[in-house]
Amino acid sequence: MYSDKYITYTLQDFLDDDVFVKWATGAATDADTDTFWSSFTIVYPQQADNFRQALQFIQTYRTQEVITGADRKAQLWQQITQTIQEQPAAPAKVKWLRPWMKVAAAMLVIIATGTLLLNTYRKQVVDTEYGEKRTITLPDNSVVILNANSSLHYARQWDTSAPREVWIEGEAFFDVAHINKDAGHIRPHERFLVHSKGLTIEVLGTSFNVKSRHGKTNIGLVTGKIKVDYAGTTNRPAIVMLPGDYVEYGGQSLLRNQKLERPEKLKDWTRKEIIFTDAALEDIIETLQDNYGYTIETKGDNIRRMKIEGEINVANVDELLAVISTTLNVKVNKSSEKHLVFYLGR
Numbered sequence: 311m312y313s314d315k316y317i318t319y320t321l322q323d324f325l326d327d328d329v330f331v332k333w334a335t336g337a338a339t340d341a342d343t344d345t346f347w348s349s350f351t352i353v354y355p356q357q358a359d360n361f362r363q364a365l366q367f368i369q370t371y372r373t374q375e376v377i378t379g380a381d382r383k384a385q386l387w388q389q390i391t392q393t394i395q396e397q398p399a400a401p402a403k404v405k406w407l408r409p410w411m412k413v414a415a416a417m418l419v420i421i422a423t424g425t426l427l428l429n430t431y432r433k434q435v436v437d438t439e440y441g442e443k444r445t446i447t448l449p450d451n452s453v454v455i456l457n458a459n460s461s462l463h464y465a466r467q468w469d470t471s472a473p474r475e476v477w478i479e480g481e482a483f484f485d486v487a488h489i490n491k492d493a494g495h496i497r498p499h500e501r502f503l504v505h506s507k508g509l510t511i512e513v514l515g516t517s518f519n520v521k522s523r524h525g526k527t528n529i530g531l532v533t534g535k536i537k538v539d540y541a542g543t544t545n546r547p548a549i550v551m552l553p554g555d556y557v558e559y560g561g562q563s564l565l566r567n568q569k570l571e572r573p574e575k576l577k578d579w580t581r582k583e584i585i586f587t588d589a590a591l592e593d594i595i596e597t598l599q600d601n602y603g604y605t606i607e608t609k610g611d612n613i614r615r616m617k618i619e620g621e622i623n624v625a626n627v628d629e630l631l632a633v634i635s636t637t638l639n640v641k642v643n644k645s646s647e648k649h650l651v652f653y654l655g656r
Contacts, residue, residue, distance in 0.1 A: 316350075316354050320360060321360045321363055321367075323360075324360060324364030329343065330347065330364070334365050334368045335435070336434075434463070434464050435461065435463050437460070438458050438459060438480075440601065440602050440603035443455065446462060448474070449464075449474075450468060450487045452474075452485060452502070454476070454483070455482060455577075455580040457521075457580075457601060458601035459480055459601055460478070460481050461478070461479040461480060462482060463478075464476040468499070469499070471498060471499060472498055472499060473499065473501035473502065474502045475505065476503070476504055477505045477506070479506070479507075481520065481523070483517070483577055484513070484517060486502050486515050486516055488514060488534075489515070490514055496514070500514065501513075504520060505541060506520055507522045508540060508562070509527055509538060509539070509541060510538070511537070511538050512536060514535065516531065516532075516533055516534020516535060517531075517532045517533045518531045518534070518536060518576075523596075524596075526558055526565070527558070527560075528558045529557050529559075531551045531555050531573065532576055533553055535551065536550075536551050537550050538557065540562065549567070553573055554570045555569060556569070556573075582625070583624060583625055584597075584625070584629075585622065586618070586621070586622040587622075588618070588620065589622065590616065591608075591613060591634065591640070591652070594630070594634065595608070595652075598650070603648055604648050606649075607649070607650070607652070608651075608652045609653040613654060616638050631650075635655075639654065639655045640652050640653070640654060641654070
C-alpha cells in the first residue's frame with residue numbers, strides 16, 4: 311500500500327480515500343490495512359498533521375460506517391470547512407526544543423494518537439440509505455430496527471457501571487432488554503437512555519418507536535414504561551408514558567399528547583411493505599421524501615390535505631403511486647428518477 315502519492319496527501323485527500331475511511335471507522339478488518347495505517351505517521355511523518363486531523367474529523371462528523379459517494383463526501387467536507395473557518399486563527403509561535411523535549415513531545419504525540427484511535431474504535435455508527443431498513447443487536451441484546459435515512463450511535467462496548475446509551479437521528483423501533491431485577495433499586499447499568507433532538511428517553515425494558523425529523527420528535531410506546539425528559543434542563547416536567555401513549559415534541563415544547571387505540575401499529579413500518587392508515591397525501595409525501603429521497607412538487611389547492619381512508623399496504627413505491635393515482639384521482643408525473651409532480655386529474 312505504500313506509495314509516493316501519500317507524500318502530497320491533503321486533508322481532503324484523506325477524507326476522499328475510502329480505504330482510509332474504512333480503517334478509521336473500524337470497517338476494515340484485514341491485518342495488512344491495519345498495520346499500514348497504524349504506522350502511517352512513522353513512514354510519512356510530514357503527513358502526521360493531516361492524518362490526525364482527518365481521523366479526528368471522521369470520528370466527529372462521520373454519518374455512516376463507510377463514507378462513499380460524492381454527495382456524502384462533499385457534505386462532510388462542507389461541515390469541516392465551516393468548522394475550520396469558525397475557529398479563530400492562533401498566532402504562529404516558533405520554539406526550539408532541546409533533544410529531551412523532542413523525545414517527550416514525540417511520546418505525547420504517540421499517546422494522543424493512541425487515545426484517538428481507541429476512541430474511534432469504541433464508537434459505532436449505523437446508518438441507512440434511502441429505502442433501506444436495518445436490524446441492529448446492541449451489546450446488551452436489545453434490538454433496534456432502523457428506518458431508512460436514519461442514524462444510530464452507540465458504544466461498541468458498554469461499561470457495566472454506567473447507563474446504556476444510544477443516540478438516534480431519523481426513525482427507529484426499540485425492543486429493549488429488561489435486565490433490572492429490582493424495580494425499587496435500579497443500578498446505573500440497568501438504565502437505558504435514548505437521546506434524540508434535545509430529549510432523553512429513559513427505559514427499563516420496553517418497546518417503543520422514536521421518529522425525529524423536521525425539527526419534531528414523535529415517541530409512541532407499545533409495551534412497558536418510559537420517561538421522557540428534556541436533556542440538560544430541570545425546569546420542565548418529565549412525562550411518564552404508559553402503553554398506548556403518543557407524544558410529539560417540537561423544540562422545547564410538547565405539541566401533542568394522546569392515546570393510541572392500536573399502539574402495535576407503530577411497528578408496521580418495520581415490515582418490508584409500505585403501510586399507511588387513514589393517511590393524508592401530505593403524510594405520504596413526507597415519507598417518500600424522508601425514506602426514499604424523492605423531491606415532490608404539488609400543484610392545486612389543498613391537494614396535500616386529500617386523504618385516503620383505510621389501510622394502504624403495498625410492496626414498493628410504484629404500487630404506492632398507483633394507489634394514489636386511482637384513489638384520489640391525482641396524476642403523478644415523474645419528471646426525473648427522483649422528482650415527482652402531483653396534480654389533480656382532469
